[in-house]
Amino acid sequence: MLRLNVNGKDIELENLDESTPLLWVLRDQLGLVGTKFGCGGGFCGACTVHVNGAPVRSCTLPASSAAGQNIRTIEGLATDGALHPLQQAWIEHDVPQCGYCQAGQLMSAAALLARTPAPTDADIDTAMQGNLCRCGTYQRIRAAIHSAAGKSGDAS
């Protein structure tokens, strides 16, 4: 039996191969497909989720290591029906092209703003360099983070 807390809900999984990366538990077992598979090696960041608030590559994290931790996925970024300021900024700046990497980008950015509410460009470079965007939307991601930082009182 594996116990996970995902987006505030306690979940129990039976008969799970505990070596399964958290990514595939989220996608295949829990149907939370917002977290994306891109490389399987932690290179691209498409699978980024929060574990106790920190951005983690779920494709290389065995689910067993996440047992008992607080996991937040893109599906849990909006709270009480209100979009996170970053999600709002992403829409306002029309950030996505194909959109595939953006869940991971948003989770990395949300972790950044939670730590550093008014990040500099250098802070953004450091926090976001693990997330590839094959379409090249970096300029808009940067603008959207700055814009959300200007608005968010409690970007958590």
Added chain:
Amino acid sequence: MNAAERRLARDPNLAAVLREADGVLAAATGHTVSRRTFLKLAGLAGGGLTLGFNLSATSAAQGASAAGELEFNAFLKISPDGSILIYNKNPEVGQGIKTAFPMIVAEELDADWNDVRVEQSPINEALYGRQAAGGSRSIPGAWNQLREAGATARAMLVRAAADTWGVAVAECRTAASVVTHEASGRRLSYGELAAAAAALPVPDVASLTLKSRSDYRLLGQRISGVDNEQIVTGQPLFGIDTQLPGMLYACYIKCPATGGRVRAANLDEIRALPGVLDAFVIEGNDVMTELMPGLAIVGESTWATQKARASLRVDWDESTASKDSWTDLVRQATALADQPGSATLRDDGDVTRAFEAAAQTVEAFYSYPFLSHAPLEPQNCTAWYRDGALEIWAPSQTPQRALQSVASAVAIPVEKITLHQTRIGGGFGRRLINDYVCEVAAIATRVGAPVKLQWSREDDMAHDFCRPAGFHAMQAALDKAGRLTAWQDHFITFTYDGQAPVPGGDARGEIFPMGLVDNLRMTQSMLPLGTPTGAWRAPRSNGFAFPLQSFCHELAVAAGRDHLEFLLEVVGEPRWLEDGNDGALHTGRAAAVIRLAAERAGWGRPLPAGRALGLAFYFSHAGHFAEVADVSVDKNRKLTVHKVTVAGDVGPIVNRSGAESQCQGAVVDGLSTLLGLQITMENGRVQESNFHQYPLLRMPNAPVVDVHFIESDFAPTGLGEPALPPLAPAVCNAIFTATGHRIRMLPLSKEGFHV
């Protein structure tokens, strides 16, 4: 020709794919279908297969309308509550078509954009004409069709209002989903009129008056992508997100040397592993773009199949596999550089005499490598085979062709195949080919349950249809005044059959400076290849722009002239290069974007040592683009690309946000590729396996991209590709000006340049 080359030479889809990706525009096909035809065809296509299992927005339109929705044509339904449903017919691959197409319909409809909801249309060639994402052809190909769809429905709504009020149609105006009778101030909303309007005869297209540009309210605005809210909240949209009741998972393993076959494998052992339900060999049809031999592992979860795969032992028969070696190909190409080409592709004027008369000649040898598409969503597809029929959820750039490929690969008639378009996590040309669709179809016919095939990143990189490498041995002649008098390019490319170049490695279409220089010769030599190639963003131009525009700069330097002035002289006086083809290069449009990019970038301004501007122009896919890169290089060859200024002319802009985004993305893609990307092969095997060996550009190194459009009055053309080609030569020209070092071989990492 060896077995691998023979196989590729007779592949039925490769040539078709290139036509799909071709930027050369045919006359736009006015494919207007009446509502009557639509209803008839929709009734035939239903078949009951598509209902009931579509759990997410990944499903295509289902035919079963929401209560009260009224169909005006294949693109448009309006509900009595005023909501407007517009179908997007083409695949959304990140190029923004799912927003741009409905904007065109909504403009002519005079709809309030806030009333519009967008869904992906079914695949139906009879109804929609071409449904594909390739060649930057969507906008020019569907421009009239979409405008007519909107204008037809608008005319019906106006007629219904006029009839209701007993007034003349000419007295009615439309705006923001409302018809107004100006004289009396009476108003009826589109929702109120929908039922009456939809019952009217469909007006003849010839009777419609389409808007002129000055009347546009929506086109040219900045509209955020229609799927953005779903994207940022992680809702299911992409092929990989498809979930079906009782769905199984599969992986498919092919020989790492392209084209090898399975001799034996430990399948009994694999079948006994936890979570594995079946494992079997698929012989395939030996068509590279359809179904090559391999092993399928089917399991209860993606991880079960991936884990089992690690225990798989296969004895591959590589007698029919590629033996390509990149090292060897480079050696062969270099040896050919000094030889005359084996074929002459073009011979204008008298090149020999022009060289004899030259005051100065310049020579250089350029090369660029094979590339992977590396879309971030690895190939995947979901299929369900029931009662002799196949239902597929596919992230494909060519869904219509996918039906044909699947029918050919698994011997199921096309009428028995339904394909739903999903959103696509990047294509760049990779998903013009439907091998992964055929693979899951073959697996589905064996398992009797819905099944999702998932490629790993390593599968994706090992089994791509690469951008072919290319080599150019260039020579040019200058006269005493430093004017270009002759140009010669010996292009060394690849072939499967010894007859034709490989897909994407052919010198067709608009190639700089053809038509601009009186004395021009292009010759070609071909080396045998067994590695599959295909269309990569801006086919041909993505490679050619680097040698051609870099060499043009070399000539300006040799002539002691300013590059901007020299380039404008080569482009010459305003004229079409091909009379009567407004998809061809127009030198006036070219000169205008070159001047605009230079002006906005501050061409000629003083810069500190080690920093310079570089300029390049390229015409492809009917788009005229010039770019100026502002680059610093330090003594350790560390590059900083401060800014790239883009000037383009693709006619009127549809969605300004999407249009700028395509240019920004093309610059990042171009820079990424220029800096460090290459695919190499040894013994037929691609050597790069994942992003640690294929280092895409990351946030800290992304330049500021400043985009400017000249919105000429020509019909709009596509933007997925043409902003990419000028980037590499612009940056390399800046590096030369900053350092005196000429880049003639890509990627830059080969010579120690880095960011």
